[in-house]
Amino acid sequence: MIQNIKKFKKIFINKIFPLTKKPKNIGLSTSDLFLWRVDENWETFFNIININSLFGDTKENFVKVVLFNEYGIFLFEKVITLKEYDNQLISIKKIFSNAKVDHGVYGTFSIFHSKTPPQIIKSDSFLAERGYVSYKYSKSILRSYVHGNLDAIDENLAPLSGSMLFARTYKLQYLFNKGGKYQISIFNPTSVRKKIEIHISDESKNLLDIRSLEIYSKGVNLLSLEDIPVDYFISIKSKQAMARPIVFSFQNKSMDVFHG
Amino acid sequence: MSYYPLLKAPNCEGFIKIYNFAPNNWESKDKSKKYLNLTFINNNRWESVSLGILNYGSYKLIRENEIKHFSDSSIILASLNGSKLPRYSDELPKLDCFKTTLPENRATLGLQSKKNFITSYQGEINPFPRGASLLSFSPFMQFKNNIQNFIILVNVESSPTYRESELIIIDCLTKKILKKAKMLSNTINLINLDKLTGEQRSIKAVISKDMAAIPIYLSTYRNGLQMSLEHSHPPGSFGVHGNRFAIQKTLKDIWLNQKFIK
Numbered sequence: 423m424i425q426n427i428k429k430f431k432k433i434f435i436n437k438i439f440p441l442t443k444k445p446k447n448i449g450l451s452t453s454d455l456f457l458w459r460v461d462e463n464w465e466t467f468f469n470i471i472n473i474n475s476l477f478g479d480t481k482e483n484f485v486k487v488v489l490f491n492e493y494g495i496f497l498f499e500k501v502i503t504l505k506e507y508d509n510q511l512i513s514i515k516k517i518f519s520n521a522k523v524d525h526g527v528y529g530t531f532s533i534f535h536s537k538t539p540p541q542i543i544k545s546d547s548f549l550a551e552r553g554y555v556s557y558k559y560s561k562s563i564l565r566s567y568v569h570g571n572l573d574a575i576d577e578n579l580a581p582l583s584g585s586m587l588f589a590r591t592y593k594l595q596y597l598f599n600k601g602g603k604y605q606i607s608i609f610n611p612t613s614v615r616k617k618i619e620i621h622i623s624d625e626s627k628n629l630l631d632i633r634s635l636e637i638y639s640k641g642v643n644l645l646s647l648e649d650i651p652v653d654y655f656i657s658i659k660s661k662q663a664m665a666r667p668i669v670f671s672f673q674n675k676s677m678d679v680f681h682g
Numbered sequence: 683m684s685y686y687p688l689l690k691a692p693n694c695e696g697f698i699k700i701y702n703f704a705p706n707n708w709e710s711k712d713k714s715k716k717y718l719n720l721t722f723i724n725n726n727r728w729e730s731v732s733l734g735i736l737n738y739g740s741y742k743l744i745r746e747n748e749i750k751h752f753s754d755s756s757i758i759l760a761s762l763n764g765s766k767l768p769r770y771s772d773e774l775p776k777l778d779c780f781k782t783t784l785p786e787n788r789a790t791l792g793l794q795s796k797k798n799f800i801t802s803y804q805g806e807i808n809p810f811p812r813g814a815s816l817l818s819f820s821p822f823m824q825f826k827n828n829i830q831n832f833i834i835l836v837n838v839e840s841s842p843t844y845r846e847s848e849l850i851i852i853d854c855l856t857k858k859i860l861k862k863a864k865m866l867s868n869t870i871n872l873i874n875l876d877k878l879t880g881e882q883r884s885i886k887a888v889i890s891k892d893m894a895a896i897p898i899y900l901s902t903y904r905n906g907l908q909m910s911l912e913h914s915h916p917p918g919s920f921g922v923h924g925n926r927f928a929i930q931k932t933l934k935d936i937w938l939n940q941k942f943i944k
Binding site: 441473510547565593594597673680681682 | 704705708
């Protein structure tokens with residue numbers, strides 16, 4: 423009986439506050455909000471693959487790369503042609519250098535495929551770009567990869583993530599090392615500005631610090647965490663359905679990046 | 683709750699950081715202590731040993747070099763459970779720990795190179811059905827001087843046996859087979875991808891018709907001076923909402939039934 427009540431409650435909450443809302447029109451493609459970082463130390467890349475090819479479409483296809491600044495303000499978009507079975511590595515730095523816009527040092531971007539394979543439409547689904555971003559830091563040769571995971575926005579640029587009535591807490595199952603240098607990026611894939619609290623606690627769960635942020639719709643915040651003298655955990659309190667961050671862990675002149 | 687595999691790679695030590703707390707505050711209120719277990723294959727049975735108790739809120743770092751005396755099994759799985767696991771079992775024990783979905787309860791699964799670079803991802807594994815298939819479209823490979831590329835295929839099945847399967851890697855454009863390799867169940871299968879030829883800019887597909895695995899891609903620069911580790915999404919992830927299993931089935935029907943696949 424109690425199990426059934428819990429199950430019903432979960433279904434009810436998911437229905438009222440879905441993790442991802444459905445786009446309004448059939449055939450609209452969706453994308454994660456990915457983080458771009460571009461300055462003298464950072465380069466950002468994305469592998470765009472011709473998803474339609476994989477479903478049997480042998481024609482050329484197109485994707486639209488849409489870039490926003492850290493406040494979620496639209497900067498510009500670029501259309502890229504994909505050949506059959508293309509796996510094209512694009513550089514955000516190169517796109518910016520051709521576009522000549524004032525962009526800042528980080529922000530978000532999304533990738534929208536111009537067509538949705540009919541098999542996806544037939545499955546009552548929407549094409550989702552959750553692909554693979556890679557970053558080069560300092561003078562590294564290797565790119566460090568991280569995947570997308572949140573169906574954040576549709577090709578009409580409507581944010582798709584749900585907001586909750588009450589704040590909920592996402593707890594990173596990751597131990598940050600004392601004295602280590604980290605940066606975490608938190609996105610806002612909802613339609614309104616969001617207040618976020620980062621709670622930093624030691625291993626015994628004693629609260630060490632709270633950092634408060636405001637993140638604009640479609641925007642991102644990049645928070646530095648360094649020189650904290652003990653090992654620690656972080657949790658993220660917000661009204662977002664799931665405030666799942668990207669973590670950059672710095673090691674000498676290199677870094678590792680992963681989904682938190 | 684899931685199992686957490688210990689990764690292995692050349693010139694690296696695998697590690698697992700496992701946590702006794704849920705990744706969110708809305709799916710699980712369980713604050714009980716848990717038994718920390720290691721499970722591996724010994725004489726065609728699963729053997730589990732307890733590493734002690736993990737209190738709520740705490741974590742444990744498990745390093746390959748500290749536990750290798752337990753087993754030279756091709757896979758070592760960490761787990762948390764409300765009670766001690768049976769010492770021996772003919773099927774991988776089902777765990778009675780809390781379960782979450784947003785996201786799944788995960789551990790930090792990582793590799794530390796001899797040059798002290800650490801790379802990790804947040805992951806978990808649940809046993810695959812015997813005979814399930816694998817289809818991964820990989821954009822991760824980085825072909826440059828002094829960079830080595832590997833795919834780490836992590837398979838866990840309930841039965842404590844080593845089943846063999848053929849893995850093939852194809853160029854989706856030319857439909858040529860670029861590599862064939864053997865993979866085993868209940869194993870961290872490590873396959874070097876450096877000699878893959880094929881079109882530089884075409885998608886490569888990693889396929890096994892009768893063995894599923896988590897496909898993790900590792901690139902390592904100068905034997906571990908820097909590394910990159912990430913897994914690919916399952917093919918159903920090309921869709922959101924609706925019937926994602928149907929999308930996955932469509933793609934598997936297309937790619938697993940190509941003529942070049944015997």
